[in-house]
Structure formats: C-alpha cells, structure tokens
Amino acid sequence: MTQATQATGLIAESLRLIRPFWPIAAFATAMGTVSGLATAWLLANINQSLYADGGITSAAMWAFFGLVVLTLSGEIISDLGNSFIGQQIIAGLRTDLVGKIVAAPLEQIERYKEHRLLSALGQDVDTISSFTYSFSSYAIAFAVCLGCMAYLVFLSPLLFALAAVAIGLGVWITRLARNRGRVYQKKARAEQDTLYKFYRAIIEGAKELRINRQRREQVHGRHLVGTIERVRDLRFSAFRIFMSANALDSALYFALIGVILAWQGAFGVERTVVSGFILVLLYMRGPLNHVLGAYGSFVNAQISFSRIARLSKDFANSERYQELDLGRNSADEKDAQPALIEVIQLESLTYTFPTQQGVAPFTLGPLDLTIHGGELLFIVGENGCGKTTLIKLILGLYEAGSGTLKCNGELVEAHDRDTYRQHFSAVFFDYFLFDELALPEGAAHDRAERHMQALEIAHKVSIDNDGRFSTIDLSAGQRKRLALVQVYLEGRPIIVFDEWAAEQDPTFRRIFYTEVLPDLKRQGKTLIVISHDDRYFNVADRVVYMKAGKISRIVVNEPEERSRDAQFALGTASAQVAP
Numbered sequence: 001m002t003q004a005t006q007a008t009g010l011i012a013e014s015l016r017l018i019r020p021f022w023p024i025a026a027f028a029t030a031m032g033t034v035s036g037l038a039t040a041w042l043l044a045n046i047n048q049s050l051y052a053d054g055g056i057t058s059a060a061m062w063a064f065f066g067l068v069v070l071t072l073s074g075e076i077i078s079d080l081g082n083s084f085i086g087q088q089i090i091a092g093l094r095t096d097l098v099g100k101i102v103a104a105p106l107e108q109i110e111r112y113k114e115h116r117l118l119s120a121l122g123q124d125v126d127t128i129s130s131f132t133y134s135f136s137s138y139a140i141a142f143a144v145c146l147g148c149m150a151y152l153v154f155l156s157p158l159l160f161a162l163a164a165v166a167i168g169l170g171v172w173i174t175r176l177a178r179n180r181g182r183v184y185q186k187k188a189r190a191e192q193d194t195l196y197k198f199y200r201a202i203i204e205g206a207k208e209l210r211i212n213r214q215r216r217e218q219v220h221g222r223h224l225v226g227t228i229e230r231v232r233d234l235r236f237s238a239f240r241i242f243m244s245a246n247a248l249d250s251a252l253y254f255a256l257i258g259v260i261l262a263w264q265g266a267f268g269v270e271r272t273v274v275s276g277f278i279l280v281l282l283y284m285r286g287p288l289n290h291v292l293g294a295y296g297s298f299v300n301a302q303i304s305f306s307r308i309a310r311l312s313k314d315f316a317n318s319e320r321y322q323e324l325d326l327g328r329n330s331a332d333e334k335d336a337q338p339a340l341i342e343v344i345q346l347e348s349l350t351y352t353f354p355t356q357q358g359v360a361p362f363t364l365g366p367l368d369l370t371i372h373g374g375e376l377l378f379i380v381g382e383n384g385c386g387k388t389t390l391i392k393l394i395l396g397l398y399e400a401g402s403g404t405l406k407c408n409g410e411l412v413e414a415h416d417r418d419t420y421r422q423h424f425s426a427v428f429f430d431y432f433l434f435d436e437l438a439l440p441e442g443a444a445h446d447r448a449e450r451h452m453q454a455l456e457i458a459h460k461v462s463i464d465n466d467g468r469f470s471t472i473d474l475s476a477g478q479r480k481r482l483a484l485v486q487v488y489l490e491g492r493p494i495i496v497f498d499e500w501a502a503e504q505d506p507t508f509r510r511i512f513y514t515e516v517l518p519d520l521k522r523q524g525k526t527l528i529v530i531s532h533d534d535r536y537f538n539v540a541d542r543v544v545y546m547k548a549g550k551i552s553r554i555v556v557n558e559p560e561e562r563s564r565d566a567q568f569a570l571g572t573a574s575a576q577v578a579p
C-alpha cells in the first residue's frame with residue numbers, strides 16, 4: 001500500500017466509523033466551533049473594552065457574559081459528544097476485528113501468532129480510534145484558526161500577509177518532520193509486536209525461566225529489555241523530530257510577534273490593532289498547534305490502519321459463519337444441526353504448510369481415506385508424520401491444497417464448511433478448556449454431573465445452573481476429563497480425540513480405550529482417535545498407519561478379536577491389511 005492510498009484509506013475508514021454517529025458528531029463539532037469562535041470574539045471584545053474611551057459599556061459587559069457562557073457550554077457539549085463517539089468507535093473497531101479473527105481461516109490464525117493479534121487488538125485499535133474521535137477536535141481547531149485568520153485579515157491585511165508566510169513555513173516544516181518521523185514510528189510499531197511476544201514468554205514460560213538462569217538472562221535481559229529499549233529509542237527519535245519541528249514552528253511564531261512589536265510603526269497600524277492582532281495570534285497558537293499536531297497522530301493511525309487492513313485481507317474467508325451473518329434465518333439454523341453421517345471420503349487430498357525461513361515445508365498426502373459412520377478408527381504413526389494435520393483436514397479446519405473432501409457423497413465446499421464442522425466434537429492435544437459448557441438448546445446440564453462422577457472429577461469441579469465450571473485450575477489429565485464431559489453432552493455424531501489418553505494415569509488410560517471408546521461406539525458415534533498407545537490399537541475397527549505425510553497401511557481388526565481384547569484390555573489382535 002502506498003502512503004497516499006493509506007492516507008485515503010485511513011480517512012475513508014475514519015469517516016465510515018463516524019458515519020453512524022454523524023448527527024452527534026456534527027452537533028459536537030458545531031458546538032466546539034461555536035465555542036472556539038466565541039473565545040476569539042471574547043478576545044476582540046476584551047481588546048476593544050480595554051481601549052474604549054470612558055470604560056466598558058453595559059452592552060459590552062453583557063456581551064462578555066454571553067460569550068463566556070457560549071464558550072463554556074460549547075466546550076462541554078462538544079467534549080461530551082466527542083468522548084461518547086470515541087467509545088462507540090473503539091467498541092465498533094474491536095467488534096469488527098474480533099469478528100474477523102473468529103471467522104478467519106485457522107491457517108491464518110496459526111501463522112499470525114497470538115502476540116501479533118493481541119497487539120493489533122490493543123495498540124492498533126486504540127491508535128486508530130483516538131485519531132478518529134479526535135477528528136471533531138481537529139475540525140474545531142481548524143475552524144477556530146480560520147475564524148481567527150478572518151479576524152486578523154479584518155484587523156490588518158498587511159500584518160496578516162506577514163503572519164501567513166510564517167504559518168505557511170510552519171506547515172511545511174511539520175510536513176517534512178512527519179515524513180522523517182514516520183520511519184521511526186513504523187519501526188517502533190513493528191518492535192511492539194516483538195514486545196508482546198516476550199510478554200507472553202515471561203508469563204507462559206514462568207516455570208522454565210525460574211529454573212534456568214541462562215534462559216532468564218536471554219529472555220529477560222537480552223530480548224525483552226533490549227526490545228523495550230529499542231521501542232523507547234525509536235519512539236524518542238520520532239518524538240525528537242516532531243518536537244524539533246514544533247519548536248521551530250513556535251520560534252517562527254514568536255519571531256513574527258517580535259517583528260510586529262519591533263516595527264509596528266513601520267507597518268502604519270494603530271496600537272489597538274497591533275494589540276488585538278497579537279492577542280488573537282497568541283490565542284490561535286493553541287488550535288494551530290493542535291491542527292499541526294494532528295500530523296503526528298495521523299502518522300501513527302496510518303501505520304496502524306495499514307496493519308489492520310493487511311490483517312483483514314489475510315483473514316478474508318469464503319466460509320460462512322451463521323451467527324456472524326446479520327441476515328440469517330431459521331432455515332439456516334436448521335442445517336447447522338448435526339445429521340446422520342454415513343461416510344466421509346478424502347480423495348487425493350494434499351496439504352502443504354507455507355515455507356518458513358527457506359526450509360522445505362511439510363506436505364501431507366496425496367492421500368485417500370474413507371471413514372464409515374459408526375466406526376472406530378485409529379490414526380497412528382511417529383511424531384511429526386502428519387496425524388494432527390490429517391484430522392484438521394478431516395474436520396475442515398484446513399483447506400486442502402488439492403483433492404476433495406466429501407461428506408455423505410457430497411463435496412464439502414467453503415461456504416458449507418462451518419456447517420459440516422458442526423457434526424464433530426474434538427479434543428485436540430492442546431485443547432483449550434473454556435470455563436463454561438456450550439451446549440445445544442435443551443441439553444441438560446444435570447447429565448454433566450453423572451459424567452463427572454464417572455470420570456472421577458466430581459469431587460474437584462461442579463457446574464452451576466448456567467453451565468459454568470466452579471474451577472478449571474486442574475491437573476492436565478483432569479482438564480482433559482472435563483473436555484470429555486463436554487464431548488458427551490454435545491452429542492455430536494463424530495468425535496475426534498488427539499492423544500486424549502496421553503496425560504491419563506494407567507487406570508484411566510485403560511478405561512478410556514476399553515470402556516469410554518466402546519461405549520461411544522455402541523451409541524453409534526464415529527470415532528477418530530490419534531494414539532501412540534500401541535497396546536490398545538486392537539480396540540479399533542481399523543488402524544491407519546502414517547509415515548512422512550502419507551498413509552503407509554491400513555490394518556483391519558477382526559471383530560471377535562476386538563471384543564475379546566476389549567474385555568481383557570490386553571494382547572495383540574491378529575490383524576489384516578485392508579485391501
């Protein structure tokens with residue numbers, strides 16, 4: 001994006017954000033302008049009264065009070081309006097952005113990394129919002145400057161011509177400073193992302209940092225403090241440039257006042273005109289600085305805007321998320337309900353991760369696999385062979401590079417992928433445990449209690465009437481058991497477990513393979529289980545062996561062997577390779 005496109009985009013975006021509140025924005029701006037102009041008029045009134053023969057008249061006195069009331073009330077109304085709009089804009093931007101994140105393809109979320117998203121949600125939203133809701137104050141300051149300038153022309157066109165040269169020079173200096181300062185601001189904003197990354201590291205890596213002094217020194221001393229110092233230096237460099245420009249502007253301003261004072265005789269204007277002129281010039285300095293200072297926040301807002309625009313582009317998704325669609329209808333609601341799944345077919349499916357730092361990316365497939373409704377399928381293989389990537393493709397979380405995914409013989413396409421996903425419950429290895437249940441309407445929370453007792457966590461956690469867990473501060477194995485409770489209650493037809501049993505004790509591991517899985521299968525569920533527990537592979541109907549991103553073989557277990565083995569939970573079934 002070029003600078004000019006960014007600038008136009010930022011202004012268009014700011015206007016878009018303000019548009020819903022335009023009556024309030026217009027009223028606040030009008031009141032602010034009235035207040036500013038009333039102040040300028042007040043100054044003229046004071047100046048005239050000071051030099052009036054016979055002292056201040058009662059009319060001038062009334063005008064004075066009237067203008068004071070107008071100035072103050074205009075200012076209060078304008079401030080209230082602007083801060084109301086400001087909060088609305090922040091809320092609007094945040095809502096927009098979280099909507100995009102919720103609907104973004106999983107690949108993009110994984111690629112962007114948490115720290116960059118958090119800094120966009122915090123820093124960039126605040127920067128754009130503060131620029132946008134300052135719009136009105138810039139407009140007010142600009143109007144006040146125009147009003148003051150009109151009064152200056154009225155007082156003395158000659159002196160005004162002189163002032164115009166000084167002000168013009170000031171604007172030019174500020175523009176130069178903006179372009180130079182922008183480079184530092186941009187670098188500082190990029191460093192800010194790194195800062196968030198290390199903030200995360202010191203919170204999530206708290207244990208590791210406490211037991212390893214070298215790592216602590218590396219993360220805290222070198223990376224974190226180093227980044228903090230770089231942000232400080234870059235921001236200060238930008239600030240120095242803006243401040244130098246500001247100081248030059250002020251110097252020009254005072255030089256102008258000095259010239260007028262020193263050569264007032266030579267300009268042939270009366271003393272009352274000179275004092276009025278200087279009074280207004282001094283008053284105008286505040287609004288003028290505000291208008292010129294808008295450049296600084298404009299630069300920052302431009303940087304943040306281009307980052308959010310890039311994020312929005314990368315997060316664009318052709319999938320349809322019903323609850324984010326404003327125009328949804330009940331027919332849409334219906335097709336989100338889990339239906340009977342007879343077969344899922346993967347045909348010549350491939351997926352390739354993006355290249356990272358010149359290293360050849362991992363490619364899954366091409367692979368063919370048919371999953372039948374009601375079967376218990378194990379996916380096994382060495383670390384990094386692609387098991388989790390495969391289930392993300394089966395779940396429709398990743399979009400395949402080539403090949404097709406079919407459900408009940410029908411192609412799963414982008415627009416119905418979200419509906420397709422609603423047929424699944426999944427507990428990933430890095431499962432995120434929410435602190436409340438999210439169940440379809442009518443699902444009974446009281447059943448949760450029964451499941452929690454069976455899974456031996458009822459003595460640790462309870463669920464209130466709103467489905468909220470009393471705590472999720474549990475051991476890794478207990479948290480996975482709570483995840484299983486959610487799976488039971490969701491009642492979806494296909495369940496995916498990614499190494500669920502890895503954190504369980506031997507007793508529970510046995511219970512999972514020999515009781516939980518067969519029980520779910522008896523209920524007609526289709527089960528896809530990633531496992532490294534080879535002593536339980538015989539529990540499956542079929543075992544899919546993977547190697548380096550491909551299916552190396554599929555083993556079918558005999559039903560009678562399975563039931564015998566499930567009963568004793570031991571031994572290796574005689575297996576046969578699928579045709």
Ligand SMILES: Nc1ncnc2c1ncn2[C@@H]1O[C@H](COP(=O)(O)OP(=O)(O)OP(=O)(O)O)[C@@H](O)[C@H]1O
Pocket residue numbers: 110353354362381382383384385386387388389390
């Ligand atoms: N977000 C990612 N970006 C780039 N490459 C990735 C990403 N996630 C995984 N990979 C690569 O994909 C390969 C397969 O990863 P995957 O998580 O599917 O393996 P897995 O078989 O589930 O491993 P494990 O048994 O260790 O859980 C890995 O070798 C890894 O290099």
